[in-house]
């Protein structure tokens with residue numbers, strides 16, 4: 001039997017998920033998922049499009065075979081899987097994102113200049129890094145996944161439990177939040193005071209991780225008073241993680257003591 005895939009294959013509009021990591025949404029889906037290796041999932045809303053059965057693709061939704069971006073997703077399935085130990089996924093192009101930002105009335109270059117934040121491309125694949133607090137699969141850039149596992153084990157030896165709140169998030173996911181708020185009548189500037197512009201979140205690259213402590217509310221400033229935060233301040237740097245948004249950061253982003261970024265090639269075994 002082939003080993004279960006532990007990567008998410010990425011394309012602009014559709015993600016390719018290992019079926020064993022997905023929960024079925026109906027009895028029919030359950031039967032299909034049990035026999036499938038991969039499932040195509042629309043990024044915008046998480047809709048399951050089709051399952052890769054031994055005898056071929058089975059549609060899980062009507063007209064799945066006319067879904068925009070389908071060819072690119074199928075190409076990702078047909079390409080060789082990243083080998084175990086692979087650590088440098090290429091990035092997806094940014095043109096689809098720019099078109100959608102224009103449609104939302106958001107000037108990407110203007111926002112980049114104002115915030116000092118770069119556009120963050122998505123990787124072509126992500127590594128399965130366990131599960132988050134909500135038992136959702138946690139996806140990270142392979143370097144960040146390795147560093148997270150190492151750092152978590154180190155913390156545990158020191159009696160500290162670190163919990164992942166959120167890792168990789170797609171452009172489409174962030175665009176969806178933005179579009180829903182626009183539809184409710186909120187203006188672009190109002191939304192930008194609480195949400196990073198789609199495309200500019202460090203979570204898109206899979207190198208950022210929101211970290212919590214069990215029993216504490218997620219993504220609250222009060223995290224700075226936890227033992228987990230004290231431990232991170234002392235030890236995270238040794239694992240290549242830095243706090244991206246300290247108080248009064250130059251990007252105008254609110255203080256986020258829970259948000260840590262893995263600096264590529266900063267971990268101790270980066271050259272091993």
Ligand SMILES: [Zn+2]
Nearest residue numbers: 208209210259
């Ligand atoms: Zn974050």
